[in-house]
Amino acid sequence: MMHETSPEVVTKLFTRADGTYQFARWGRPVAPVAFGVEDSAVSILKGAIEAVCRLAKHEMAETDPELGSNFMVFFVRDWQELADTPNLDRLIPELGPLVGRLKSADANQYRLFRFDEAGGIKACFVFLRMDAALSELPADTLCLGQAVQSILLWSDAAFATSSPLALTGDNVAILKPDVANVIRAAYDPVMPVAADDASHALRMAARVGALLAAGASDAT
Known part of the structure; x- marks a missing residue:
């Protein structure tokens, strides 16, 4: 009810x-991509994002004309993997300090948003450290939860x-x-x-x- x-x-x-x-909500179509998981998990993630976009009546796209992909999900086992990823610091200049904060907080997830001139979301970076808690979740549950939490700029x-x-x-x-x-x-x-x-x-x-x-x- x-x-x-x-x-x-x-x-x-x-x-x-x-x-x-x-x-804030997305101001452009969502073009997702995932790193660090098998193709089967990528399909589950894209399916979850598509379901949430359909609920919102918001568009998805294969590519973003400015960024290529504007919704990037990184699956890692340790936060240091992000710091060691070639050229990721070019995309995310604040990566070094961010990785330090995530390690200190023993966090298992983080979402970083970018905004357009109107204040709408133009990009979202989702970082997931697959610790015991996240690894216990079924893939469809984990992906749906991340899609929901990335469709809007919710409170922290x-x-x-x-x-x-x-x-x-x-x-x-x-x-x-x-x-x-x-x-x-x-x-x-x-x-x-x-x-x-x-x-x-x-x-x-x-x-x-x-x-x-x-x-x-x-x-x-």
Whole structure:
């Protein structure tokens, strides 16, 4: 059953740990590529991204005219592998300090975004250190979770204590309805591509309500 998403809930989803409100969605088609995994896993990842883009009614592409691929996912066993990857520091100038911070924090994942002149997402780099926790996840669950967390600029604390996914009775991972509704509302053409004022959360909550009302109307 769908639940109403309040302005307070939306506000928390896009309020960062430092108290600033920052929202952004993709401003161009998503062109994904993955490194460090077999082709079968790449297919699962692209399938997950395609499913989330379809939900958002956002386009995917084979290539990005500016960057080639604009959604890059790196699977590593140790963070040092990133530092040792040839020319990656050209693409990500802050790579050295970033790897140091990830090691110090004993992190197993990190997402780095780039933005266009309008504030929309133009690139996303996802780094996954396949520790015991991530390795235990089924590939489709891991990939769906990363696709969801990369389709918007969520708060750095948005899913720190609660996953955006839920398990069905058959132990299949699905996107939580409330999170799905926020994604759909975020990509509504009437909504801005980026926002840094918390009043945006009021509009988002209103769009979620409108989508739910339309869904209920369609069902009758």
